[in-house]
Amino acid sequence: MPGRDAFTAPGRFYRGNIHTHSTRSDGALTPDEVCRRYAEEGYDFLCLSDHFLKQFGFPITNTEPYRTNRMTTILGAEIHAPQNSQGEIWHLLACGLPEDFPPLGDDEDAVSLARRSVEAGAFLGIAHPNWSSLSIEDGRQMAGLAHAVEIWNTGCAIECDRGDGGYFLDMLLNEGNRLGAYAADDAHFKIADGFGGWMMVKAETNEPEAILAAMKAGHSYSSQGPEIAALAVRDGRLEIACSPAGTIAVLGRGSRAESAIGSGLTEASLDLSRFSGDWCRVVVTDASGRRAWTNPLWL
Numbered sequence: 001m002p003g004r005d006a007f008t009a010p011g012r013f014y015r016g017n018i019h020t021h022s023t024r025s026d027g028a029l030t031p032d033e034v035c036r037r038y039a040e041e042g043y044d045f046l047c048l049s050d051h052f053l054k055q056f057g058f059p060i061t062n063t064e065p066y067r068t069n070r071m072t073t074i075l076g077a078e079i080h081a082p083q084n085s086q087g088e089i090w091h092l093l094a095c096g097l098p099e100d101f102p103p104l105g106d107d108e109d110a111v112s113l114a115r116r117s118v119e120a121g122a123f124l125g126i127a128h129p130n131w132s133s134l135s136i137e138d139g140r141q142m143a144g145l146a147h148a149v150e151i152w153n154t155g156c157a158i159e160c161d162r163g164d165g166g167y168f169l170d171m172l173l174n175e176g177n178r179l180g181a182y183a184a185d186d187a188h189f190k191i192a193d194g195f196g197g198w199m200m201v202k203a204e205t206n207e208p209e210a211i212l213a214a215m216k217a218g219h220s221y222s223s224q225g226p227e228i229a230a231l232a233v234r235d236g237r238l239e240i241a242c243s244p245a246g247t248i249a250v251l252g253r254g255s256r257a258e259s260a261i262g263s264g265l266t267e268a269s270l271d272l273s274r275f276s277g278d279w280c281r282v283v284v285t286d287a288s289g290r291r292a293w294t295n296p297l298w299l
């Protein structure tokens with residue numbers, strides 16, 4: 001049951017960003033400087049995900065030299081292929097690729113590229129669906145391959161108010177697809193697009209393999225600031241503990257939602273009867289409007 005497992009799985013939470021760019025594609029900073037900045041911010045892991053495009057030489061940067069005592073790195077890329085419903089190239093986040101992942105084939109489409117990346121070991125995310133104006137049909141093409149939808153993209157939010165992926169995720173969940181949610185920066189460092197949204201991944205060690213396995217298993221939540229300390233389903237109720245919040249909401253199919261609203265809430269118990277036999281997910285919002293998102297739960 002992805003989502004819930006994060007809070008009972010062994011280990012501790014590690015904070016990471018899996019979507020960011022460097023001078024290997026269209027970012028402003030060199031790979032070592034990008035890694036240095038995330039390490040300095042106290043991140044536990046980082047995936048440099050430059051645009052895997054011919055014009056940049058299909059880059060997958062070996063970031064192992066930039067690991068620190070605290071921060072590890074995962075190799076990956078933002079992979080692209082023709083074409084989505086808007087006639088534009090797909091943007092998919094492949095976190096966990098080998099350095100020698102083969103370039104896009106001459107007539108290769110996005111589904112083929114996505115499948116290859118998953119077979120090569122990647123955690124596959126549908127990047128910034130709102131920024132790309134992806135349709136539900138686009139989502140259906142990838143729903144059987146992707147592990148998760150990018151529910152938050154800091155860069156897209158700052159640039160054009162298209163940072164949220166919740167609506168797109170919910171449409172796919174309503175069709176029975178089992179997809180998680182992840183927040184990421186997509187930082188290019190041309191503007192202040194770093195450190196605005198991240199994953200909290202529960203794993204026993206901060207090793208790339210352990211982090212990737214936990215991500216694929218759904219042992220994570222995502223945040224812009226709020227912390228979720230505990231989450232459990234008991235007697236038909238969702239019990240949650242978190243850092244001080246203004247709203248703790250559980251939402252599901254259609255307009256279904258239950259919420260606790262107040263000031264400095266650190267726990268809530270919400271009735272799950274309206275979500276029985278279906279999916280739901282939790283969003284915690286603090287007094288500054290910053291959010292934390294769990295993966296969906298299937299009850």
Ligand SMILES: [Zn+2]
Pocket residue numbers: 078091127128
């Ligand atoms: Zn992109």
Ligand SMILES: [Zn+2]
Pocket residue numbers: 019020021078186
């Ligand atoms: Zn990107």
